[in-house]
Amino acid sequence: MKSEYDVVIVGAGPAGSIAAKTAAQKGLSVLLIEKRQEIGDPVRCAEGVSKIWLRKHIEPDHRWICADVKGSRIFAPDGTMVEMSEEIAGGEVGYVLERKLFDRALAYESAKAGAEVMVKTRATDLIMENGFVKGIKVMHLGELHDIRAKIVIGADGVESKIGRWAGIDTSLKPKDIETCAQYLMSGTGMDQDYCYFYLGNDIAPAGYVWLFPKGGDLANVGIGILGSESGEKHAIDYLNEFVQKNYPDAKILEMDVGGVPVSGTIEKTIANGLMLIGDAARQSDPITGGGIINAMEAGKMAGEVAYNAISKGDVSTNALQEYEKRWRESIGYEIDNSLIVKDTFTAFTDKEINSLAHSLEGVNFSSMSLLDLLYALFKANKKLLWDLRVLF
Numbered sequence: 001m002k003s004e005y006d007v008v009i010v011g012a013g014p015a016g017s018i019a020a021k022t023a024a025q026k027g028l029s030v031l032l033i034e035k036r037q038e039i040g041d042p043v044r045c046a047e048g049v050s051k052i053w054l055r056k057h058i059e060p061d062h063r064w065i066c067a068d069v070k071g072s073r074i075f076a077p078d079g080t081m082v083e084m085s086e087e088i089a090g091g092e093v094g095y096v097l098e099r100k101l102f103d104r105a106l107a108y109e110s111a112k113a114g115a116e117v118m119v120k121t122r123a124t125d126l127i128m129e130n131g132f133v134k135g136i137k138v139m140h141l142g143e144l145h146d147i148r149a150k151i152v153i154g155a156d157g158v159e160s161k162i163g164r165w166a167g168i169d170t171s172l173k174p175k176d177i178e179t180c181a182q183y184l185m186s187g188t189g190m191d192q193d194y195c196y197f198y199l200g201n202d203i204a205p206a207g208y209v210w211l212f213p214k215g216g217d218l219a220n221v222g223i224g225i226l227g228s229e230s231g232e233k234h235a236i237d238y239l240n241e242f243v244q245k246n247y248p249d250a251k252i253l254e255m256d257v258g259g260v261p262v263s264g265t266i267e268k269t270i271a272n273g274l275m276l277i278g279d280a281a282r283q284s285d286p287i288t289g290g291g292i293i294n295a296m297e298a299g300k301m302a303g304e305v306a307y308n309a310i311s312k313g314d315v316s317t318n319a320l321q322e323y324e325k326r327w328r329e330s331i332g333y334e335i336d337n338s339l340i341v342k343d344t345f346t347a348f349t350d351k352e353i354n355s356l357a358h359s360l361e362g363v364n365f366s367s368m369s370l371l372d373l374l375y376a377l378f379k380a381n382k383k384l385l386w387d388l389r390v391l392f
């Protein structure tokens with residue numbers, strides 16, 4: 001095992017693999033470590049991504065695309081359905097992935113670019129010297145090793161410890177995290193061309209239920225509720241109730257649970273010799289909980305900034321500020337806007353959600369732009385326009 005690299009990246013999710021690929025393509029020596037024995041498994045994701053954004057990072061491959069979605073159907077608490085085409089729905093609508101294969105494909109891309117990949121290798125601590133991160137301590141097949149690096153990139157997901165070890169506050173309060181539960185189900189009978197979203201405080205307090213098609217008659221059926229809303233009743237209890245009521249004949253084939261940060265941007269994502277990316281940096285979208293694309297975007301930026309900093313021989317926070325600036329001006333801006341919208345919508349009563357849905361009934365979405373859609377919504381709901389005034 002080599003004990004020194006330019007860059008060591010902890011976590012082989014979408015963020016880590018793209019950072020590794022980018023840094024390796026620039027000619028840096030890169031190690032990507034993953035604590036699990038199989039990259040991408042177990043999956044904790046509904047696996048929806050936007051096509052346009054995905055293509056920026058990797059050529060779509062039928063081996064890891066389960067469904068090519070045409071739009072979304074959104075169900076209000078009283079059952080009113082609003083259908084939106086892909087162009088308007090944007091966001092997470094597009095492809096539904098097979099993440100077990102997708103994450104592996106991304107790691108493979110990083111290996112092809114020259115990065116070394118080590119599975120079953122868990123970061124246990126940082127090596128710190130004179131206020132700088134100088135590498136990591138790892139456990140690999142029962143043995144402890146020190147691996148030195150000019151820069152460490154923490155891509156260790158929602159349960160990240162790397163930031164905390166470097167003194168960065170990444171803590172999440174219950175109101176900053178969506179607790180999620182999901183089944184892979186057969187026999188829902190859903191239209192495989194659409195993603196379904198069910199809203200309502202009885203269905204999913206401060207969250208939603210989703211059905212994402214997975215090809216054939218399979219679907220990811222999941223729920224996210226705000227941690228602060230989870231009392232006696234947990235996300236899985238809400239999901240069971242929903243499934244029993246709406247899809248009683250569907251069969252469960254897999255189950256997973258997990259958390260999604262919905263805190264909005266955190267104050268700091270760098271330290272001397274260290275950058276955080278993806279869920280570790282709390283970069284997922286507060287409304288949708290989608291984090292795959294943001295993780296990849298941040299991974300690319302961090303890989304490029306690592307190269308710039310190492311080339312100049314300066315890996316201090318001063319040099320890594322370029323990463324902070326770039327991600328805050330792009331995905332950070334979107335995340336903060338989403339947080340405002342999320343806070344507005346989670347305060348809505350079921351009656352208000354129904355009224356929003358009614359105002360869109362009969363609207364021809366195929367000939368409508370996103371701006372037209374917002375206009376129609378605001379015209380019918382002046383309060384919404386007022387609540388979201390800071391965005392305009």
Ligand code: FAD
Pocket residue numbers: 010011012013014015016033034035036040044045046047048049092121122123124155156157158160180181182222257258259260277278279280284289290291292293295
């Ligand atoms: P991860 O994908 O979590 O990868 C982190 C990796 O780090 C893991 O492989 C982990 O094993 C590894 N690791 C952790 N600690 C260590 C350590 N100490 N040493 C070595 N390795 C370590 N996003 C979307 O865009 N669309 C969706 O439809 C969607 N649905 C979701 C549904 C659910 C139920 C959940 C929970 C999340 C969902 N998300 C979705 C969010 C998405 O899964 C994450 O935002 C995305 O995976 C973040 O990528 P990442 O690379 O930052 O972290």
